[in-house]
Amino acid sequence: LTRAAEALFTSQPAISAQIKALEDELGVQLFSRTPRGMLLTAAGAQLYAQARTTLSAAEALKQQAQQLSNAVVGELRVGIHTDFDYLQIGELFRLSTERHPQLVPHFLISSSSTVVQELRQNKLDAGFMFGPCSAADAVALHLQEVPMRLIGPAAWREQIVDAPLPALARLPWVYTSRSCVFYQLFETLFAELEQAPKEIVWCDVEDAVRTLIRSEAGLSIVKLSDAELAEAQGYGCTWQGELPALELNFVTLKQREHEPAIAALRACIEALWQPQQAALKRSS
Numbered sequence: 001l002t003r004a005a006e007a008l009f010t011s012q013p014a015i016s017a018q019i020k021a022l023e024d025e026l027g028v029q030l031f032s033r034t035p036r037g038m039l040l041t042a043a044g045a046q047l048y049a050q051a052r053t054t055l056s057a058a059e060a061l062k063q064q065a066q067q068l069s070n071a072v073v074g075e076l077r078v079g080i081h082t083d084f085d086y087l088q089i090g091e092l093f094r095l096s097t098e099r100h101p102q103l104v105p106h107f108l109i110s111s112s113s114t115v116v117q118e119l120r121q122n123k124l125d126a127g128f129m130f131g132p133c134s135a136a137d138a139v140a141l142h143l144q145e146v147p148m149r150l151i152g153p154a155a156w157r158e159q160i161v162d163a164p165l166p167a168l169a170r171l172p173w174v175y176t177s178r179s180c181v182f183y184q185l186f187e188t189l190f191a192e193l194e195q196a197p198k199e200i201v202w203c204d205v206e207d208a209v210r211t212l213i214r215s216e217a218g219l220s221i222v223k224l225s226d227a228e229l230a231e232a233q234g235y236g237c238t239w240q241g242e243l244p245a246l247e248l249n250f251v252t253l254k255q256r257e258h259e260p261a262i263a264a265l266r267a268c269i270e271a272l273w274q275p276q277q278a279a280l281k282r283s284s
Contacts, residue, residue, distance in 0.1 A: 001038060072100040072264040079110030079118060079127025082206055086225060087128055088272050096268045103261055111204065113179040119253050126252040126262055131181035133251050140249040141266060143273045148185060148246060149227035150239040152219040157237040160219065165193060168239065172218035173197040176204050185221050185243060 005012045023030050030044035040048060080087060089107055096103055110118060115127035116135045133140035152160045152171070159171065169190060175197075176182040190196040201217050203209050209220050214235040221243065222230075230236025250269050252262055 071102055072260050073102040074261040075104045075106060076125045076261050076265055077106050077108055077123070078265070079115045079124045079129075080107050081110050081112050081115065081128050081130065082223075086223070091272055092265075092268055095271060096265055099268060100264050103264055105265060112181050113177075115251060119251070125256070126250065126265065129181075129249050129251055130246045131184075131249075132247055133249050137254055138251050139254045139257050140251045141269065142247060142249055143269070144248040145245040146248050147224035148221055148243040149224050150189070150219060150221050150241065150243060151213060151227045151230055151236045152239070153213055153216040154230075154235055154237050155216060156219075160237055160239055162240055165190065165241070166195075168219065169193055169195060169197045171197070172199040172201070174209050174212045174218045174220040175200045175202055176209075177202060180204055181246060182221055185246070188244060189221070 001012045001015055004015050008015065019031060026047070028043045028047065029041050030047065031038045032041050080089065084090070084107070093105060093107075096105055108124065110124060110127050112129040112131055115124065115129045116133065116138050118124040119127065119138065128143075129140075130146065150160075150168070156171070160168065173186075175186060186196075199218070201212060203212060206222070206226070209222065210226060210230065212218065213220055213222075213230065219239075227236065227238045231238060250266065252266075256262055257266075
């Protein structure tokens with residue numbers, strides 16, 4: 001008891017009282033006193049092994065709790081508004097899993113015009129969008145200025161490549177709805193013309209827009225990467241005029257931006273996109 005008291009920085013009577021209280025609680029005599037000191041009884045010896053297991057489990061629980069306090073745990077619903085490859089979703093999943101094994105992102109189809117509303121309705125936790133985020137209750141991480149191009153069917157090349165805008169306005173077009181940020185580019189393009197295109201097919205899905213161009217339904221405005229792919233695959237041709245770029249942003253609600261899971265995913269996105277931003281600045 002003396003050595004135990006020294007090891008535990010307490011007094012011998014205090015330890016004796018604790019042992020007595022434990023024996024009373026369990027209803028079993030754990031120790032017997034002998035001239036050589038305290039010895040475990042047969043019952044005490046059997047309970048000793050269980051006591052060590054119990055204390056080890058308690059310590060393991062404490063360590064796991066400490067690890068979880070520093071770990072990011074949970075699921076996130078992330079809105080995707082354009083091509084998964086363009087947004088590097090595969091790389092994002094790999095990096096987030098590597099950094100935070102217990103964070104599970106779910107990637108759901110969304111759109112630039114609806115993502116903020118879906119955040120407010122708790123249908124999404126975060127999302128990507130084209131165009132500026134003007135919502136007062138949302139915060140945006142700017143990722144890139146996205147170059148845009150006007151393209152049409154390859155068979156119309158002579159009518160498109162060097163054509164003036166009035167001539168292009170007389171051709172059929174594939175437009176997005178007025179709620180889409182791409183529609184603003186159409187308006188900007190034809191703002192100074194007396195007459196905008198009249199023959200229009202309406203379509204809000206980028207993949208469908210590309211399909212309609214391939215089917216020679218009309219001209220449209222797409223990302224530079226889509227225009228280059230259309231040229232490479234031989235179904236599209238690009239107008240040589242200039243178009244304004246679109247912002248690419250990652251958005252979430254202000255009141256949630258510091259939640260551990262959202263902050264962790266945001267950090268992964270920054271790690272993926274910052275090198276590209278630096279490369280673009282050097283090239284410019």
